[in-house]
Amino acid sequence: MAQTTVVEPYTGPTPKELARKHGLSTAGRLPSLPEYTRLLWSYRHFIWEFAGAKVSASLGNTRLGMIWQVLTPLFNAGVYYMIFGVLLNTKHGTDNFIAYLCAGVFIFGYTQTVVQTGVQAISGNLGLIRALHFPRASLPISITLVEARNMIASMSVLIVIMLVTGEPITWQWLLIIPALLLQTIFNAGAAMLVSRLGSKLHDLRQLIPFIMRVWLYGSAVLYPVTQYTQHLHGWKLAVIEANPILVYIELIRHALMENVKLAGSPVLLWTEAAIWALVVGIGGYAYFWRGEKGYGRG
Amino acid sequence: MADTEKIPTVIADNAHIIYRIHGSIGPNQSSPLSSFKRLVTRQKSTAVREVHAVKGASFVAYKGEAIGLIGTNGSGKSTLLRAIAGLLPVERGGAIYAAGQPSLLGVNAALMNDLSGERNVTLGCLAMGMTPAQVKEQVDDIIEFSGINERGDFSSLPMRTYSSGMSARLRFAIAAAKKHDVLLIDEALATGDAKFRKRSEQRVRDLRAEAGTVFLVSHSEQSIRDTCERSIWLEGGVIKADGSTEDVMKEYETFVKK
Numbered sequence: 001m002a003q004t005t006v007v008e009p010y011t012g013p014t015p016k017e018l019a020r021k022h023g024l025s026t027a028g029r030l031p032s033l034p035e036y037t038r039l040l041w042s043y044r045h046f047i048w049e050f051a052g053a054k055v056s057a058s059l060g061n062t063r064l065g066m067i068w069q070v071l072t073p074l075f076n077a078g079v080y081y082m083i084f085g086v087l088l089n090t091k092h093g094t095d096n097f098i099a100y101l102c103a104g105v106f107i108f109g110y111t112q113t114v115v116q117t118g119v120q121a122i123s124g125n126l127g128l129i130r131a132l133h134f135p136r137a138s139l140p141i142s143i144t145l146v147e148a149r150n151m152i153a154s155m156s157v158l159i160v161i162m163l164v165t166g167e168p169i170t171w172q173w174l175l176i177i178p179a180l181l182l183q184t185i186f187n188a189g190a191a192m193l194v195s196r197l198g199s200k201l202h203d204l205r206q207l208i209p210f211i212m213r214v215w216l217y218g219s220a221v222l223y224p225v226t227q228y229t230q231h232l233h234g235w236k237l238a239v240i241e242a243n244p245i246l247v248y249i250e251l252i253r254h255a256l257m258e259n260v261k262l263a264g265s266p267v268l269l270w271t272e273a274a275i276w277a278l279v280v281g282i283g284g285y286a287y288f289w290r291g292e293k294g295y296g297r298g
Numbered sequence: 299m300a301d302t303e304k305i306p307t308v309i310a311d312n313a314h315i316i317y318r319i320h321g322s323i324g325p326n327q328s329s330p331l332s333s334f335k336r337l338v339t340r341q342k343s344t345a346v347r348e349v350h351a352v353k354g355a356s357f358v359a360y361k362g363e364a365i366g367l368i369g370t371n372g373s374g375k376s377t378l379l380r381a382i383a384g385l386l387p388v389e390r391g392g393a394i395y396a397a398g399q400p401s402l403l404g405v406n407a408a409l410m411n412d413l414s415g416e417r418n419v420t421l422g423c424l425a426m427g428m429t430p431a432q433v434k435e436q437v438d439d440i441i442e443f444s445g446i447n448e449r450g451d452f453s454s455l456p457m458r459t460y461s462s463g464m465s466a467r468l469r470f471a472i473a474a475a476k477k478h479d480v481l482l483i484d485e486a487l488a489t490g491d492a493k494f495r496k497r498s499e500q501r502v503r504d505l506r507a508e509a510g511t512v513f514l515v516s517h518s519e520q521s522i523r524d525t526c527e528r529s530i531w532l533e534g535g536v537i538k539a540d541g542s543t544e545d546v547m548k549e550y551e552t553f554v555k556k
Contacts, residue, residue, distance in 0.1 A: 015311035018358070019395035022306050026393045046424035053421055057412035060456070128409075130385050132425045133399055296385040 030293050033286065040135045047138045051145035073154040076109070077102045077161060094224050095259055099158075099165045103256065104221035106154045107249045111187055112212050114147045118191030119208055122199035122295050129296050136295050137288055140191035148184050155180070162256050175255035183248040185277040189284030196291045219245040225263045244276040307480050307511040308359040308382055308400070311392030315352040315374075315381045351377035353535040356392075359480075364502065364512040366526035366543060368519075368550055374535040375515045379482040382513065398479035401426065411458040415446055415468055418457055422472040436475050443501075444471035445494060467494050474501050481505055482513045499525055519547065 019026075031039060040047075059065050077098075084090045085098050094100050121139040122129065129136065155176065163169070198204050218240050220228065228240050240246065241263045250269055253260045262269065351374040359365055367375045380386040381394055383402040388394055409418040419440050423433040444467045446452045446460070457465055473481070483502070502525050506512055516522050522529060522543060529546040531539040533553070539546045 015309045015356070015358070015392065015395070018306055019309045019311075022397070024306065024309060024395035024397050026395055042427065043424070045430050046421070049421055049424050053410055053413055053417060056417075057410055060412050128425075130380055131402060132422070133383065133385065133401065134425045134427070293384075293387050296380065296387070 036289050040137055043134055043138055047142050051142040054146050069150055069153040073157040096165050099162050102161050103253050104249045106158055107252050108219055108221045108245055110151050111245050114144055114187040114191050115194055117143050119194045119198035119205050121195035136292055140195045144188040144191050167257055172255050176252055179251040182273045182277040185281040189280035192284040192288035196288050218243055226261050247272045305361040306358050307361050307397040309395040310355050310357050312354045312356050313388045313394050314390050315377050316348050316350050316389040319347045351535055355537050357540055359511050364506050364526040366522035366529040367515045369532040373532045375532050376484055379484055400480035401478045402482040412456055415453040426476050440471045440475050444468045478510050480511045484515045
């Protein structure tokens with residue numbers, strides 16, 4: 001820089017020493033994981049507000065507004081009732097197939113929408129990321145919160161379907177709360193995982209629909225889980241029965257319905273559900289945190 | 299400002315900044331076949347391009363200073379501000395050190411356009427790390443300062459209905475609501491009307507008086523002359539001059555007129 005015209009020639013300590021002397025930190029330093037977690041906790045109000053803002057922004061220009069939160073799962077259930085209940089009259093050896101189907105569709109839909117929107121959590125909010133300073137994990141977590149809120153509406157619809165189709169209310173119904181909590185942790189981890197992947201690999205967005213479709217057919221959503229035991233053996237069966245979404249769907253069906261054939265014993269299912277939530281939740285969080293400083297680069 | 303004890307707030311030490319742009323599809327890859335050929339021949343995709351925006355910037359900014367950043371369009375001014383704010387990482391070379399958490403406020407700062415101005419104020423304040431109680435206290439002041447309600451109740455309308463000047467004013471008002479050790483302003487003052495410009499320049503002076511450092515990027519020579527006594531001239535990602543606004547401006551003007 002030959003043309004630099006410095007007012008007073010600089011003869012002090014080196015920039016690094018000067019920075020340390022006055023307690024300046026590197027712009028864009030990666031905080032430690034506990035530090036990051038504390039920071040994220042202090043931004044909880046922002047996360048909550050951002051989730052609310054997302055919902056109002058997406059439904060704000062519709063006439064019915066928030067009613068769509070309930071209408072969407074209702075229409076979903078209605079479509080499946082039309083096709084499987086009225087047109088095809090599918091039973092698959094299950095007493096209450098419509099309720100069985102709806103439980104699967106709603107639980108699968110929860111993870112599906114989180115993954116689909118999560119993959120764009122970073123790349124779709126670059127403007128915000130390049131303008132303001134907040135822990136980036138707020139974005140995928142907000143997305144999970146938005147869907148968790150929608151899930152409450154879906155669950156109320158599901159409970160009505162259960163009652164209408166003649167399932168008795170038992171104390172077991174309370175089990176949907178821990179099951180949904182575990183699924184939410186799993187979803188948050190998955191959202192963080194795909195949002196970091198999606199911020200680097202923009203092509204991932206094009207692949208997600210196919211991945212989700214394979215996952216759908218492997219999660220016993222549209223047919224009973226007994227189909228797998230009849231047709232698959234060995235490692236293929238083991239892989240499909242360890243599928244996290246299948247586990248979460250089975251837990252909900254087990255909680256809400258009588259006489260359903262499960263993929264495994266309830267104890268096994270609960271253990272699998274907890275392990276999946278912990279592994280994906282913590283793993284996804286740590287993976288996302290490692291990339292924290294690079295998200296602004298695009 | 300005492301010369302004996304100058305406290306540095308931002309130190310840039312030979313910083314190189316590179317950012318990547320996705321989605322600029324070049325003329326040779328508009329068909330699937332050519333994209334496939336590119337994959338097979340392992341050519342680098344032109345859909346992801348790297349821009350070396352700042353090439354080795356070094357300077358020290360002190361407490362109480364207001365520094366103007368000038369340069370022609372695309373000279374790397376905004377990128378440098380983003381790097382100071384820690385929003386863009388420094389690629390190689392040295393590093394940028396800063397006191398506290400510098401805050402960037404610019405016309406590019408995207409708030410949510412579908413939400414009302416009032417909710418954007420809440421969201422913006424929370425994103426800056428304020429507590430809900432502080433936000434509640436400040437919302438009215440911020441809207442008042444931005445002056446968007448001068449023509450009726452605009453604060454409850456979605457931001458997409460605002461004129462560009464109005465939304466820039468609101469963004470400035472939000473960012474200026476918090477005390478910052480280092481405040482980075484990107485073209486924000488240029489968009490408001492004369493009345494608002496005056497008010498915001500006053501606010502910049504207040505912020506400096508509270509012992510912060512202010513960086514100002516602007517194409518308006520007047521607002522730089524009015525608010526900054528030191529200027530840095532960036533050209534093509536390289537610092538061409540750094541000194542008192544008068545001197546740097548003179549050099550810059552002869553360069554532009556060439």
